[in-house]
Amino acid sequence: MTRRRRPPGSPLLIGTRSSAMALAQTEHVVRLLQRLDPGLRTETVATTTAGDTWPGDLTRLGGKGLFVKAIDEQLQRGEADIAVHCLKDVPGDRPLPDGLTIAAMLPRADVHDVLVVPEGSPVTSPAELPEGASVATSAVRRKAQLLAVRPDLRVLPVRGTVGTRLAKLDSPRPPGPDGDGDRTPADAMVLARAGLRRLGLTARVRYEFPLEEMLPAVGAGVLALLCREEDETAAALLHQLDDPATHAEADAERSMLHGLQGHCNSPIAGHCTTAPDGRLSLRGLVFSGDGTRFARAHLSAGSADDPAALGRRVCAELSRQGARHIIGA
């Protein structure tokens, strides 16, 4: 890894994806940084990642880590000083790239998944979808949990940024000759409320899945701020934006994910909350892709538990119930 010292007075370079959601997140971070240091100059380095341009199945390109990989490499090379990632998009099955650290996690936003319908559709809940209706989502976590309550639904893959996905929902085109298979008309789509909020699109929400019906992805709603470990100035700056409760919850969730060797598109869900007395409580859920088999665990931290230990205990309980076998099925 090449080391680079930021010359005094030069702007802080912020690496981010170039999607509208990513840019909105970055603007939010810039505002927070400028509140800490009104004299700070920043410059956004926006990158279109392989995950953004590839139209097909992400697993064939190496999984979801693609959204963050190019930006992490820029950070390692010194072409950016900090990076803003959705924690959900940061793989949990491998360590962070060499020399990088998550210096801060911002206070968690809403973690709920929501149902969105094509413009003009009267549907306001999954129960109102007709028998055999089609719902667009590429996340096996969402697919399995949808099918668990409505096994008759047809789940269709959909790719792209949130804006592109909404456009496909509102004006579908027939499948093209290039195998662009996610153009089939869908009756509804599942998205994260946090992403829609960042885009100012919460008016599109028709229904909020209760957590018992749709447990969120590990790290949902959390923005992670990364820098190079050696860059103490950046680390100290970012550290002031860290929300310790969010950080502890996310550490517990990611420790569980790591134990299960899962990533953002594994059939794994996890959600940790902090009770008023400060104790962490972590729910974990794994399922087979068709939603027919589940393992679930819900444990609260004992006095000796750190967040990672709680995550390991939930992982052990899921493993005892055959998690590996269920995930692989």
Ligand SMILES: NCc1[nH]cc(CCC(=O)O)c1CC(=O)O
């Ligand atoms: N995989 C894309 C992605 N990464 C983070 C969010 C939403 C915001 C969040 O949960 O942090 C989304 C969009 C979605 O899942 O609808």
